[in-house]
Amino acid sequence: MDTPLTRLGRTVPGHPLARHLGLALGAGAALYFLTSALSPYNDFEVGEIALYVVALSGLSLLTGVNGQISLGHGAFMAVGAYTVALLMNHTGANFVLELLAAVGTSAALGVVIGIPATRLKGPYLAGLTLLLALALPPIADKWSNTFGGDQGLTTTVPTAPGSLNPEEWLCWIQVLGALVTVVLLANLLQSRFGRSFRAVRDNEVAAALAGVHVARTKVLAFSISAGCAGLAGAFLGLSTGVVSTGEFPLTLSIQLLAAMVVGGTGTLVGMVWGAVLLVYLPQWSTSLSNQFGLGTGVNAYLATIIFGAFLIGAMLIAPSGIQGGLRWVWQRARGAMSAAGAATNVQHGVSQGST
């Protein structure tokens, strides 16, 4: 699929990995200058956007590319967050190892849920993951001694090097995490794994006949997306400084779904739009409700209502989300340009994967 991003990428010659790394480095550099210029609070927000990009990218892979719906990704985020918090409070382990552990535990839970999920179609899988989202937080409440109960567990960001202020440092950790995740996923999507994911989504029987191990593919997709959510959860725990069950209600899982759909299911770039929505919608809805003079009690709920409305609206009107809309515009523009007689690139038959 030809988009401005892939065309830009093709200016860097050679292997897809080199392309993705190049783009990531470019994005990284741009963000570096951006964050240096921004206030600490804005840095905090950029970091939040980054962590949601991680979570949403995993979800986009699972639902858009592999065709499995999940209403329970908030639970995987919780697992990652609690893993990091527990390790921080009880061990002095290396920070990167702690993050990897978060990815590991949530990926492991992803396998546990992914296995029964292989036999389930849409609504059944939705129901199962919905139950997961509701079932996990009470476990932490039950063993409140270990999990910190209502007040939760505290997290500490490792000290920033030199004169970097802590918000910028955390933002950088999160942005780096997002860049690494997106590069890895982009490569994965272009590899044979990506093809297997898509094949299983489109037609399980045909995929099996073509030699794809359907169940393994589905579990792998589930596990990877759960791992992404776990990393995002760990980052979220670092951002808020505290990990408690209140951070992971059912609404979080549904907001992730909504953000993915609005951003563009199946894409990676679209997840940036989705993450922006997740971070800024509460603020926008608060100012909206203030404008209309609705009480403060309404503010928290207004954001939820808008997310739900977006979800409904997207399904009814624009199922391919923002990124899909942008692609449509881009294709119209290209059509107009090539009609003007410019030399056209021959469209490759091989899918470019999603960016």
Place this chain on the structure above:
Amino acid sequence: MLEISDLSVSYGAVRALSSVTLTAEPGAITAILGANGAGKTTLLRTVSGLVKPRSGSVRFDGEEMLGTAVERIARRGVAHVPEGRGVIEELTVEENLRLATLWCIGRRARGAAMAEILELFPALVPLRQRHASTLSGGERQMLVIGRALISKPRLLLLDEPSLGLAPMVTATLMAILRRQTEGSDMTVLLVEQNARSALSVSEHAVVLNLGAVVLSDSAAAVAANDELRHMYLGF
């Protein structure tokens, strides 16, 4: 009487019917013949309202049918037995039949109508309480034709009723069809790939090829036309 004028139907970019014009008289069976993909099924589905045409008109007894909802067309006395028979498997034979009577026959008369159809298809009698999923191909065909006839339709549309049936069963069904049509005021459109058996019971035949009418003539004339039979009908 059914009058189709200049009917054109497209599925996206694919032309399924091109300016089809034909007439079908009551009390007679009109066969619609042609190879796979000729547009025969599309024609029936357009008449019964399942498909919206691009242009043209379909008039039955002077009334325009296009643009009306499927269930309203059915209630005007149009019975369409679709491709694949359309047996409702999860219901019993009796429930399948009863379903067709609900809008047109008062409760008392339903029993009589049911009895009439069972007289026509006595093989269905022992099967009344059986789930339709357990029926054989021939039994299913009897069920759906019985279900179509029970509402005393003015226009009967049959899509490949002989498909998958043994020749003996086909012959019996065609004979029943012919007997029911003659002397009644029912108009029958019979779509068939098995042109031979269709021609043996129809008065009139229309041959479609790639969505257009290539011939419309009496059944006898079409059957006698060797060249045409070879080219479009395969025998």
Place this chain on the structure above:
Amino acid sequence: MSLFINITLNGVSDGMIFAALALSLVLIFRATRIVNFAQGAMGMMTTFIASTLLNRGLSYWWMFVSVLVIGFVFGALVERVLIRPLQGRSELNPVIVSIGLLVVLEGLAGAIYGNASRGFPAAYSQSGLTVGHTKIAFSHFDVFILVAVLVVMGALLVLFRLTSLGLRMRASAFAGEVSRLLGVRVGLLLTLGWALAGVTGALSGLLVAPTSSFSPYFMDLVLVYAFTAAVIGGLESPVGALIGGLITGLAISYVGGYLGSGLQPVGALVLLIVALMIRPEGIFSRPPSRVV
């Protein structure tokens, strides 16, 4: 031993409530092949409206009847406005729309009614009945729950099995196009299916509210328990909803009684996974239909 009996009785009355909501899910799935994840939230909304009606001075039984009617209309509205436009597209879209609706309704309830915790009255006394000399964990209200759900179930069975309307509804659910060709007004009947589901959903809300926290989220767990019940019984079967409800209710009750209430949702999760692995089509499912 008496603990076991009380836990069992709890399980029965909980199970009946799950069965009521599971009935809604079954009704909609039979009519439209969709799982309506917003069904619990719809029941929550009608119960909040019920609370307002009671505050305005309406008597309990008038409120009861009114809320069932409101549930009926609500169900019909949701089908016409949100679900009908999605007909024919991917089967996942209506599921996602129902999730969106769930969230919108919870947000609306929170925004309109606020956070203040409130109680909701029960139709009858909630103190345990006395059998012999012991008080058991089954109250007048629990009897009411049992009777109400059985009555609704019975009415639905009569509707589906014995009436012409029920025959039309079943035909519409199994074979929409063929039914239309037979003159059945399929669209209207789909709306009716959703409307009836709205009634049973409203009923389950009224039955749950007295024993719950009565916040915008009070039906969330009930919904997933009802979903588990419906899956166990077979998403197409009203009787299955009842049996599945009882099984789920008892399972949850034992988990809660012996392991702690925090583990109940996990218990349901395990139960759901087991059910989906062993017999995903449910206990009372019909043989899979093939198109001939």
